[in-house]
Amino acid sequence: xxxxxxxxxxxxxxxxxxxxxxxxxxxxxxxxxxxxxxxxxxxxxxxxxxxxxxxxxxxxxx
Amino acid sequence: xxxxxxxxxxxxxxxxxxxxxxxxxxxxxxxxxxxxxxxxxxxxxxxxxxxxxxxxxxxxxxxxxxxxxxxxxxxxxxxxxxxxxxxxxxxxxxxxxxxxxxxxxxxxxxxxxxxxxxxxxxxxxxxxxxxxxxxxxxxxxxxxxxxxxxxxxxxxxxxxxxxxxxxxxxxxxxxxxxxxxxxxxxxxxxxxxxxxxxxxxxxxxxxxxxxxxxxxxxxxxxxxxxxxxxxxxxxxxxxxxxxxxxxxxxxxxxxxxxxxxxxxxxxxxxxxxxxxxxxxxxxxxxxxxxxxxxxxxxxxxxxxxxxxxxxxxxx
Numbered sequence: 390x391x392x393x394x395x396x397x398x399x400x401x402x403x404x405x406x407x408x409x410x411x412x413x414x415x416x417x418x419x420x421x422x423x424x425x426x427x428x429x430x431x432x433x434x435x436x437x438x439x440x441x442x443x444x445x446x447x448x449x450x451x
Numbered sequence: 452x453x454x455x456x457x458x459x460x461x462x463x464x465x466x467x468x469x470x471x472x473x474x475x476x477x478x479x480x481x482x483x484x485x486x487x488x489x490x491x492x493x494x495x496x497x498x499x500x501x502x503x504x505x506x507x508x509x510x511x512x513x514x515x516x517x518x519x520x521x522x523x524x525x526x527x528x529x530x531x532x533x534x535x536x537x538x539x540x541x542x543x544x545x546x547x548x549x550x551x552x553x554x555x556x557x558x559x560x561x562x563x564x565x566x567x568x569x570x571x572x573x574x575x576x577x578x579x580x581x582x583x584x585x586x587x588x589x590x591x592x593x594x595x596x597x598x599x600x601x602x603x604x605x606x607x608x609x610x611x612x613x614x615x616x617x618x619x620x621x622x623x624x625x626x627x628x629x630x631x632x633x634x635x636x637x638x639x640x641x642x643x644x645x646x647x648x649x650x651x652x653x654x655x656x657x658x659x660x661x662x663x664x665x666x667x668x669x670x671x672x673x674x675x676x677x678x679x680x681x682x683x684x685x686x687x688x689x690x691x692x693x694x695x696x697x698x699x700x701x702x703x704x705x706x707x708x709x710x711x712x713x714x715x716x717x718x719x720x721x722x723x724x725x726x727x728x729x730x731x732x733x734x735x736x737x738x739x740x741x742x743x744x745x746x747x748x749x750x751x752x753x754x755x756x757x758x759x760x761x762x763x764x765x766x
Contacts (some may be wrong), residue, residue, distance in 0.1 A: 406758065413751035420748060421545035422625065430532045433744050440751035447758075 405446035412439030455538025500746075514733040528661065529741035537741075539716060540724045546631055547638070547706075547720060548699050552692055556624050556638040560688065562682075566647070567654040577651075584644040592708020595637045599623040599709075630718050634706050646691045651757035653687030654680070686763045692755045700749055721745055 396404035416436030419428040461469070480615045507527055531537055543572065566577055597645040599622075623633040650752040657679065665675045704724040706712070712719035712727075725745070729738035729750075 410755050410758070413755055417748055417752060422540045426533075426538060429538045433528065433532055433562050433747065435651050436751050440754065442667060442748055443751065443754050447754075 400449050400451050402446060402449040405449055408442035409439050411434070412442065413440070419441065431444055455620070455667075494744060503739045503742055506736050507743050509736040511736045511739075512733050513729075513735040516678075520736075527629075527737045528735065528744070529648050529655070531741055531744060536716065538722065540721050541626060541715075543631065543718060544700065544720045547635060547702065547718075548696065550632075550635045551642070551699050552640045552695055554635065555643045555646045555695055556688065556692060558639065559643045559691065560650045560684070562647040563632065563650035563654055566651060580647060581644045583641045584639070588704040589708055591637065591641050592705050595633075596624065598710060599633060601625075602750050625714055627714055627717050630710055631716055634709055634718055638702070638705060641705070642695060644687075646695065649687050649691040649694075650684055653684035656687075657683045687759060689756070693753065693760070697749055699752060700745070708736075 393404050393407075404411035412435055416432050416434075417440055419435060422428055437443070458693065482683065494721055508522055508524060509520050509525050512518060524576050549765075562580060566573060566580070567630045595606075598604050601622045604618075609615065609620075611618040621629065623629045659685075660678055662675060665679060670678070681729075701722050702720055703726065706718055706720055707723060711719040712723045721741075722745075725738055725741050728741060
């Protein structure tokens with residue numbers, strides 16, 4: 390876990406891609422879940438942040 | 452000088468052009484070749500995307516060209532993301548997406564595994580299985596509509612034969628509970644062969660000597676399946692899921708032919724709803740925002756997926 394946070398602080402690609410992937414996955418789940426409307430409302434912003442983050446961090450060093 | 456295609460092409464080049472080209476660097480010549488493709492990409496893909504993003508912040512209506520177009524900021528996005536009807540459409544799409552991919556991967560892989568065993572009539576069976584994929588979605592939609600008829604439909608009779616129910620006692624396309632499953636069945640019937648073909652390519656790419664080595668090591672068939680077959684077919688399987696996932700997220704024609712989004716809006720997938728907003732209600736700005744939401748979702752998922760695919764391939 391500390392390795393993960395150290396990677397985040399050193400702007401390494403792996404941990405940041407993991408964060409972006411979690412955000413995209415969460416956003417898509419929020420968009421399509423049948424439970425609460427507020428999650429659907431905020432789904433797009435979560436997916437958008439995740440996707441833009443993914444595009445940026447995929448240029449970070451390994 | 453040998454008579455090769457290159458010398459013939461050089462001879463056919465007009466002298467003026469040849470002189471100009473001779474003065475250019477390799478990099479410039481490369482750009483000349485690539486430029487038309489880049490231009491087409493910008494004109495057909497990038498420009499419409501940027502234009503759609505621009506329209507998504509306006510109240511533009513494509514059927515009222517002369518009307519003043521106002522910038523409405525994020526209001527279109529706000530309305531879409533608080534609309535409980537669109538939320539229901541998203542859920543219908545999620546149901547369709549999940550179950551079609553689940554059944555297609557399960558049945559497609561099983562069929563590929565069976566077809567991969569060498570037996571008589573193997574090629575004939577492959578051709579027969581692949582047939583549904585070659586049909587037009589409009590044709591498939593129409594004839595499944597007949598198969599689902601409660602009075603004369605073969606599907607109802609087959610279900611009745613196995614369950615003992617009266618064939619006309621249930622209506623696949625007219626029932627709120629059964630209609631979402633009816634489109635899942637048709638899409639699975641049509642596109643399982645596609646997944647099967649990709650899995651078959653994966654299975655046939657596994658060299659026999661790996662299984663022979665496993666036999667020497669006395670690995671059981673089950674062990675061989677989980678430690679050789681599955682890991683080596685996984686990249687192919689993931690590719691099939693990616694293709695089917697993106698295609699089914701955009702599913703339109705088949706469902707329109709079968710149910711038209713009904714009964715009510717139980718099978719109204721997001722693409723059908725989007726088409727209604729854009730070309731029936733003519734709310735172009737609103738529909739553009741809707742399209743951008745779907746685009747970002749598919750783009751995000753595809754990015755993760757391609758990354759995962761590359762990781763699996765590296766293994």
